[in-house]
Amino acid sequence: MLLSPVAGLIALASLACAANSTSSSFSTRSSTLTNTYIVSLLAGASKSLQGRSPDSGHQAFHKRATAASIKYSVNYQYDAPDLLYGLSIKLENDADAAAIRNMPEVQGVWPVRSIARPQAAIPDAHGPQAEHIAAIQPTNRLLKRSDPQHLKPDGNVNHNTPHTMTGVDRLHSLGIKGKGVKVAVLDTGVDYRHVALGGCFGPGCKVSFGYDLVGDAYNGTYGSYPMPDSDPLATCVTGFHGTHTFGIIAMEESVESTFSGMIGVAPEATVGMYRVFGCTGGASDDVLVAAMIRAADDGADVISMSIGEVVPYANISWSPFEQVVTGLTTRGVAVIAAAGNDGAYRPFNTETPGLANDALSVASVENVxxxxxxxxxxxxxxxxxxxxxxxxxxxxxxxxxxxxxxxxxxxxxxxxxxxxxxxxxxxxxxxxxxxxxxxxxxxxxxxxxxxxxxxxxxxxxxxxxxxxxxxxxxxxxxxxxxxxxxxxxxxxxxxxxxxxxxxxxxxxxxxxxxxxxxxxxQIWGGQMSNFSSIGPTWDWKFKPQMAAPGGNILSTYPLDAGGWAILSGTSMATPYLAGVYALVKSQNSTLGPKEIFNVMQSTSKPMIMPGRGDISTVAHQGAGLVSAYDAVTYTSRVSPGQLALGPIEELVSEQPEITITNRADWPVTYRLTHTIANGMKYYPHGEELPGNEGWLNLLFCRLEASLFAASMSFEQSYITIPAGQSQQVPLAITPPQGLSPEEIPIYSGFVTVSSSLGGEQFSIPYMGVGYNYTAAASFGHNTPGPSTNVNDNYRDIFSAPTVYYSGGEEVQNYRRFTLESNDFVGVVSTFLQPTSWMRYDLVRADIELTPTWYGFDQNVTYTNLTKTASPDHMVGGIPIIGNILYYQMNIPTFQVYYGWSGLLYDENYYQIGLLKGSYRILIRSIFTGVNVNDTVYNDVTNWQTFLGPIVEITRDVPAV
The missing domain is CATH 3.50.30.30 (Glucose Oxidase; domain 1)
Known part of the structure; x- marks a missing residue:
């Protein structure tokens, strides 16, 4: 949520679960570092300031910044034109950021964000919980570089149950263990002294490559400086996370050790660690970008990132991650990232960088x-x-x-x-x-x-x-x-x-x-983890995309904390899936990231919903549990790996289809069927809100099943495809009918394709929005109820916007305000749909505008109104006097109370004065995916609008 520079508002998001509740538009685990920015530059040469010779983008930037007396220091210089060409800088004066954005060499500017260090989830928690590092006390005691001594489990038991779930054990029995594929892990470092991790670092070691970008003392906050070195060793106990995730991919235990026979997913892959977190605190995203680029330059085929921050909208440029991930994919480097551990918090709540279009976002399944x-x-x-x-x-x-x-x-x-x-x-x-x-x-x-x-x-x-x-x-x-x-x-x-x-x-x-x-x-084994974050994004992007074992996973741990641990989280599922990617890549060296993702998704297996016998919503599991054996051994191919259908109005205009490819040397017959999954609603209890708030089962924080689904038909249920050929199959999908837009329903299911080739079965997940989103009301539109006073408890969140005065009573058609002392103009509104922009603008009382909703009686007219001398500014296709406040990227149900005392801002968000006169407050919103410079933004017909009653301002209010 980006706010205008206006203070004095209260934003309330309606959501609760037992003792766990929130009162914010959305939450992230990040913060913006003061005066610190990532700057993307034009990679090509540009004319020097003197016009005599061409400069590189870096040279041109430095010269122009010096000429403008902009003082700064450089944190990182990025020299990968296909990924990111630019630099990370810290300004002495934050006001200089505007000048930098306007430089001709500059393509983009992002504030540097500090992302919280990854935490393991707590599977039994009733709400959003995580293993906190405070529960793990650091120690200076250094154990010998050998497996620590514990009472060992007896008997010949198989601790590799995740591999039996996914077929990894069957691939290992065929000798397929990831050889020839290079995997990079970005995490908290690794305690490679562990016997199962080889005991050394460098070529020929289990941890064969990597880098420490930060050092022990770095914590990701302003004023904390990385102290890089070439060794990613992390011996601090609080650096446990990276040791655990690394082991999931690469560990190999000897038969004499504590957990004999423990083996990683891809033990013969070449695996490296890039340390991006110190012993405490977070990591800034400029460090993460530097690590991603370094890993790619070091030859990684796949990057595993059990790292992230919650971002509700995928199509907003929060950071360079989208650009970098796109470039990595084009280069042939896959990015696999955690979906997050907020499944007991709410849906529409997955994490970036996994939200990038070309990244694979990973959900978690419980160990059996x-x-x-x-x-x-x-x-x-x-x-x-x-x-x-x-x-x-x-x-x-x-x-x-x-x-x-x-x-x-x-x-x-x-x-x-x-x-x-x-x-x-x-x-x-x-x-x-x-x-x-x-x-x-x-x-x-x-x-x-x-x-x-x-x-x-x-x-x-x-x-x-x-x-x-x-x-x-x-x-x-x-x-x-x-x-x-x-x-x-x-x-x-x-x-x-x-x-x-x-x-x-x-x-x-x-x-x-x-x-x-x-x-x-395990009683819940083989089911979706309750903590696993649930999609899609608020702009309907298909996330997460598939799942892997992540609940109760045994793996390596720092020696000073015992050497082994059972942890849970999408942090554990992510390296598991990266390991599977290595197995598939090792047998399909010519396939790129998108093709391998398609293979992995289409061969995954749908999962049942915890505590139920039916299929869990695709918004929770994506394509389902990865099946490594099938991904490697199936002869046929089905693509794409997922179908993001979007809102109903998009589905009407587009015909989804899948492509089946027969790679056998003889004709193969395929059977097409439809497998429905549970629906999901953001508010399963509808307008009982806020008494029964939220999407969660009221008994405890978990996904509530919603029994609605689409129907699907095929032109032919059976098709035979000749050897070596492909066929497109159109899908006739009819969304569920009569669903309430206020509940924000998401329907989903699978297109199932069975072949005559020895039991091949493919599942293509689909997910759609069960209503006409662009036609749905953005604002509450009910009458206020028994009372029009906004302070009254009877006012529910579905009420229409209300303009009120300081006593809380609604302004019906007209009221005079001095904007002095406690005489302010109050506005309350509820936003029921995700929107790219919400604006409170001040307009002339006599504006010629037909709004979506009126906040006054159109039959009541007033004469002798004071016409303002303030000039108009054209914003979003409407002439306004100025902006009162705006929000970018709202999530429902977002309720705003605002007391306006006369502060106004122009179209560039600089403060301007207010002249006395007659005005109205215009509240408006526009659907997702719209940027401020788009023609869509400047077309008044694309906005939903509420025009309020007349507010007569009796004095001039100067800019502060």
Missing amino acids: GFQTFEMLDSLGKTIRYGSLYPFAKGTLTAILVGSGTLASEYGCTTADHAAAAAKVTGDLSKYVLIVRRGYCPVTTIQAYAAAAGFDNVITFPDDTDPNVFIQGYISPAPYLVGNGSAIVNFGSTTSHIILDGVTSGKNYTLKFGTPNTHISD
């Missing part, structure tokens, strides 16, 4: 298996528990924590754990806390237990909570205690036997002996 061990209770019952490591042999006395009846009393406060500590005497390591999970995330329980001095925790699920995501096994990230010498043992059960025992009134104990390791089925 979880490592479990045996314990024996004092009542003679055997209970399985999931944990990163088995507990040490011995008998522990069980203590119930958080024994209250309220969910908030389930061990979710420091007082709960302190009370448990007060009940016992002696060595706390001889006890195990028994904690019900269901209200707060397990990381909270873990941290509070450690703070109270306990080493051992076992949780069990709350059987009154219907959230499927607390019913399975879960293990938080390792938690270092004190100086880092101990790690809290944290286990979880799916059984309530443990509760019966600890509340039996007897001395209840748990005995840990031979672990009897087993990979147990």
